[in-house]
Amino acid sequence: MAYVAMARKWRPQSFDDMVGQEHIAKTLQNAIEGGRLHHAFLFTGTRGVGKTTSARILARTLNCTGGDPLHPCGQCESCKDILGGNPMDVFEIDAASNTGVDNIRDVIERVQYPPVIGKYKIFILDEVHMLTSGAFNALLKTLEEPPEHVIFIFATTEVNKVPQTILSRVQRFDFKRLTVEQIRSRLRYICEQEGINATDEALDIFAEKADGSMRDGLTYFDQAYAFTGNEMNADAVRSVLGIPPVELFFTLISAIESHDLKECFKMVDDACKRGIEFTPLLDGFGKFLRNLLYARLDAFSPDALNISEELYTKYKSCALELKNGDILRISKMLIDLQATLRYSTNPRLLVETTFARMAWLDRLTDLRRALAAINDPSKANASDEALKKKVTEVQNMLDAEEEAKALRQREESPFAALQQDFAGGYNGDIYSRYEISAAWGAIKTHIADSGDFAFSVALNDTVLETIDLKATPFPIALTYLGDTASDAWGIKQMEEHPEYMERLKQILEEKLQTPVLLTLKTRAFNETELQIRKQAQMSPYELDLEKEPYLAKLKDLFRAELIYSHKLNRPVVPQQAESCDADGDENS
Ligand SMILES: [Zn+2]
DSSP states (O other): OOOOOHHHHTOOOSGGGOTTOHHHHHHHHHHHHHTOOOSEEEEEOSTTSSHHHHHHHHHHHHHOOSSOSSSOOSOSHHHHHHHTTSOSSEEEEETTTOOSHHHHHHHHHHHTSOOSSSSOEEEEEETGGGSOHHHHHHHHHHHHSOOTTEEEEEEESOGGGSOHHHHTTSEEEEOOOOOHHHHHHHHHHHHHHHTOEEOHHHHHHHHHHHTTOHHHHHHHHHHHHHHHTTEEOHHHHHHHHTOOOHHHHHHHHHHHHTTOHHHHHHHHHHHHHTTOOHHHHHHHHHHHHHHHHHHHHTOSOHHHHTOOHHHHHHHHHSOTTSOHHHHHHHHHHHHHHHHHHTTOSOHHHHHHHHHHHHHHHTHHHHHHHHHHHHHOHHHHHHOHHHHHHHHHHHHHHHHHHHHHHHHHHHHHGGGHHHHTTGGGTOOOOOOOTTTHHHHHHHHHHHHHHTTOHHHHHHTTTEEEEESOTTOSSEEEEEEEESTTGGGOHHHHHHHHOHHHHHHHHHHHHHHHTSOEEEEEEEEOOOHHHHHHHHSSSOOHHHHHHHHOHHHHHHHHHTTOOOOOOOOOSSOOOOOOSSSSOTTOOTTO
16 A cells, blocks of 8 residues: 655645644634635745645635535535646746746736636745745736736745735735644644554654644654554654654763763764764753753653653652752753854764763862872872872863863854853853862953953952862852052952942852852962962963962872963863873973
């Protein structure tokens, strides 16, 4: 038996079948009943929402000679003629491939002659915005004074490209995108009629992927049906449509939780091998994070989230090491990634490094732990090998971070303007608590670029000092440096303008994704600072070295010295003279 695509087989045959466009069906039916019919219609809306189908229904309804003015009978000569596929009174023209004046002359020619069977001669022009301006002009005269027996139905996805002269002569109908619910219930109906046994979850996948277009929904349904037959379940549907299964995200979140970079990369590889593209992968992860958070907060029932009890419980009990704040922070990084991805020349690397960065953020605690171990001789002596391994691991993480950062900067530059949406002019970077002091220079630059001169100048000669890396709210002291710091202009500004402190607090909270306790402090330059101040600019390395005693310890341990540093917003681990790998030439 020849297989007829569902999209064709279940195409609506009357206004009553038109899902989601009831407002249009109603208006058209009223006009027909009241005999107040316009001679030109414009159907506009996104693809696959039923514009052409509605045009055909309207044509059939108008020309039917059966008794019911609103429902084509399917029996009369006109109905049969139209169903036959080569109707004498209804002309469908694809304006996308017939754009020129000659094509329109042909239409105008035919307009002169009365209909053969039905009451009207009906011209359906699809994608009408594609016509040339010459063609539009040729059409205009006919539109101004059309013969009684002629009706035009224009359809377009891009109404803004249709000239005003045309728009003012048509009755316009705006077709709505369909909701997930509307598409799902139509599919449910089709399944019932066709004897297809589909799970709710499977139908939801089509409805969500269809993104408002019934035609797309039916096309996906067809694709899956060809593969699954009458037994349709969610797993099979996902596999056919390249939609990531939720297990993939449970793997990813636990890799992030346990700081397992390798598993993050493996997950991306796994997704690629399954033929899943990055856009659905990231969309899927976003939805996963949302469900995870909702389940944890008991904000919605499994029903409301459209997931099973079992899955709901799994959400609740997974990645417990990650706090809700962490999940929000990961979500923010994901949103940034989605915005950046389509500009990327190497999307895979971007996705991988962002996932790695997600896993790396909290690993900073481990870095401190590792360095603390170095600080504690009893632990350090226990296993030199393990220690070296740990240090190499730290180095690798820092490299991954550097790569991610450099990549991000490159990716962000072409559309820096878009980033202005974040936090009132500050870009979307999120820092860990450990990074915030080192990032202060970059943040100040953003503030200066935002154009608030007084606020920006008031922050001169300041550093951020963090007291307790674990406390919440996170204590940060905005510290003014200088011998007579208490007389400094900047600190007076901050004291006199409480709104500056409030703004700074907001910026830091946005950067850290955590509540901040901001205080003001002054102190004289210490020896290191005085020394560094001699240089034009303090290097991030020295800044870190100064405020992170463990880093100095690490430096001592390997008898390393700084021979070269360049500007990066992360600490550069100095090259080790003897036992580390000797092929690094970056510090030459
Ligand atoms: Zn009929």
